[in-house]
Amino acid sequence: MSVDAATAERRQRWRERIEESILPPLVALAIAAVVGDVLIITFGQAPGEVYRQLLEGTWGNAYGFGQVIYKATTLTFTGLAVALGIRAGLFNIGAESQLAAGGFAAAVIGLALPAGTPGLLAAIICIVAAGAGGGVVGSVPGVLRARFGASEVIVTIMLNFIVLALLNYVVAAHLAVAETLHTSEIPAGRLARLADMSPMFAGSAANMTVLLALLTAGIVWWYLFRTRGGYELRAVGLQPDAAEYGGVRVGSVWAKTMMLSGALAGLGGVNYVLGYKHYYEEGFGAGSGFLGIAVALVGRNHPVGVVIAALLFATLSQGGLAVNALVPKQMVDVLTAIVIIAVATAVPEVRRALAASRRRREPGTGNREPVIVSPGPSSQFPVPTSQQ
Amino acid sequence: MIGFLVQTLRIAVPYLFAAAGGIVSERAGIIALTLEGFMLTGAFCAVLGSFYSGSPWVGIIAGVGGGLLAALLHALATIRYRADQVVVGIAMNLLAVGVTRFFLRLAFDSSSNSPRVPGFGGAEVASGGVLATLANPLVWLGILTMAAVGWLLYRTPFGLRVRAAGEKPEAALSVGVPVRRVRWAAVALSGICASLAGVYLALDQHQFTDGMTAGRGFIALAAVIFGKWDPTRVTIACLLFAAAETMQIRLQALQLVPSQFVEMIPYVLTIVALAGVVGRAVPPAALGKATD
Numbered sequence: 001m002s003v004d005a006a007t008a009e010r011r012q013r014w015r016e017r018i019e020e021s022i023l024p025p026l027v028a029l030a031i032a033a034v035v036g037d038v039l040i041i042t043f044g045q046a047p048g049e050v051y052r053q054l055l056e057g058t059w060g061n062a063y064g065f066g067q068v069i070y071k072a073t074t075l076t077f078t079g080l081a082v083a084l085g086i087r088a089g090l091f092n093i094g095a096e097s098q099l100a101a102g103g104f105a106a107a108v109i110g111l112a113l114p115a116g117t118p119g120l121l122a123a124i125i126c127i128v129a130a131g132a133g134g135g136v137v138g139s140v141p142g143v144l145r146a147r148f149g150a151s152e153v154i155v156t157i158m159l160n161f162i163v164l165a166l167l168n169y170v171v172a173a174h175l176a177v178a179e180t181l182h183t184s185e186i187p188a189g190r191l192a193r194l195a196d197m198s199p200m201f202a203g204s205a206a207n208m209t210v211l212l213a214l215l216t217a218g219i220v221w222w223y224l225f226r227t228r229g230g231y232e233l234r235a236v237g238l239q240p241d242a243a244e245y246g247g248v249r250v251g252s253v254w255a256k257t258m259m260l261s262g263a264l265a266g267l268g269g270v271n272y273v274l275g276y277k278h279y280y281e282e283g284f285g286a287g288s289g290f291l292g293i294a295v296a297l298v299g300r301n302h303p304v305g306v307v308i309a310a311l312l313f314a315t316l317s318q319g320g321l322a323v324n325a326l327v328p329k330q331m332v333d334v335l336t337a338i339v340i341i342a343v344a345t346a347v348p349e350v351r352r353a354l355a356a357s358r359r360r361r362e363p364g365t366g367n368r369e370p371v372i373v374s375p376g377p378s379s380q381f382p383v384p385t386s387q388q
Numbered sequence: 389m390i391g392f393l394v395q396t397l398r399i400a401v402p403y404l405f406a407a408a409g410g411i412v413s414e415r416a417g418i419i420a421l422t423l424e425g426f427m428l429t430g431a432f433c434a435v436l437g438s439f440y441s442g443s444p445w446v447g448i449i450a451g452v453g454g455g456l457l458a459a460l461l462h463a464l465a466t467i468r469y470r471a472d473q474v475v476v477g478i479a480m481n482l483l484a485v486g487v488t489r490f491f492l493r494l495a496f497d498s499s500s501n502s503p504r505v506p507g508f509g510g511a512e513v514a515s516g517g518v519l520a521t522l523a524n525p526l527v528w529l530g531i532l533t534m535a536a537v538g539w540l541l542y543r544t545p546f547g548l549r550v551r552a553a554g555e556k557p558e559a560a561l562s563v564g565v566p567v568r569r570v571r572w573a574a575v576a577l578s579g580i581c582a583s584l585a586g587v588y589l590a591l592d593q594h595q596f597t598d599g600m601t602a603g604r605g606f607i608a609l610a611a612v613i614f615g616k617w618d619p620t621r622v623t624i625a626c627l628l629f630a631a632a633e634t635m636q637i638r639l640q641a642l643q644l645v646p647s648q649f650v651e652m653i654p655y656v657l658t659i660v661a662l663a664g665v666v667g668r669a670v671p672p673a674a675l676g677k678a679t680d
Binding site for chain 2: 039042043091147150151155157169290294328332340348
């Protein structure tokens, strides 16, 4: 094969990959926009005006922009957590409680540090605590899956209820400041607000954790695509049996991945506890763990995609508040759900359509990628084992 | 004692309805993560129907209609388009929360609850009235539904097809069972059953409150798994979970056990059952897998 032909072939493959990852979210957003129009008109408002205010209230002013960054920070962590799991063929629905456990651990350790601990040291200790807290919760479904074959889907769902109830009990019974649902403030280890550094974020909760989030996304990318551990992880996600045959210990990869996934979600707690309120409060996650599923899905389980998708969903979430005077902010919850369903539905459809058109274009070589008729190991969610 | 039993029954009714739906769906191979969303939709539509017509019976029909619609959307995405069942399931629950809140604002201009609507039983139900509970037709329908599901699964050709679709869809297809159509029917049925759980809650309390199902759909799912997908055992699991709640409510004043620990019981038992410490819970073989 000549050099030119090889380049052309590579270009072609790139184009297909890009089509495959960009088309479904675009289709989903179009569907969501139509549903949004219908809801807005139902409420007697003009869609154009509502969308204009939604953009202006998020990217159009310093406070809104900062809040988008703040929300996207937490979503990046939970999105990475879900994405890492899916890469290994595991579905982590427990990010909500892992996030809470991470925030709780950071606050408790922060409160326990002796007075006069240097700020940077305290921050690092609290960040490690957050990751450890989430990791402990995450490792439970991982170990149960590896040892007993218990579905991580069900175990993480059940653990959400258990862990949140447990934390509520501990905080309410032992740690809460009287008349509130939160602990007292940590003395050291706070992270600086971006608003104190630049008027670009004036008044918002955005803080240095955003840098930690970007760094973490980079590390996850490097781990997934440049290390042996990441290679094994992806191999297990694509074909557990083949990976096992190739000498990978599938069980231990599952256990390790769920622990790491939990740790990623737990780190999200840093954003609230160290960067914003400086205490742990019941329910601070406010659904960010579940939104992480949407973020991972739309971000196609790639760290770069996750960061972009986190910004998208943070914009929607903050935008809901911005338009609440015109239409109920719950409209964005509906739109978020529609986007998830549409992407989940469109991905296999778009892939089938692309594969079909490829076969028409170049008969004979079109079988490079088989048409996927069931979400087997090579579907976008390598979770053929979402059994219970 | 009678009071205790009746209160347990009252708490168990929504679990029985939703778990019955969960059994049908999961035995057909479709993961029942959506029970919570179907319940919430059913509760809201029931209140709408009852409010605008003045009759709780219309409320029942409206609630079931709403739940059925949600179930058909779920079936369209997961069966027709083979979307991932877990992803769509989670999204359906989000959708139900969003839609009910949006239309709560639209219909009743409130972000927390609807006005009082006609329902079953009166204020005496809240205080544990035995007669009022027994006079509620939905209580009896709940018990009947679970029994009917047991009969349907094990005594009818349709039940055989449902079980085949959930265990060995390829084999079922090869002998001419229309697996996808059977799954559509099973999901529709699960939507009807689960929405009745929400209808019961709403008409029992005579109003809709935001998020009123409060995780009961997941407790029902826990009962389905803990009861190993078998109607008799699942019924026992539902009653067990309800009895634990009743105990907690009755002993609240004594402060023996923090309420959070009682809340955990169903979830902990489910994990224990899945881990197989005593008699492992093994799901239908083709659960979660799409077919042609």
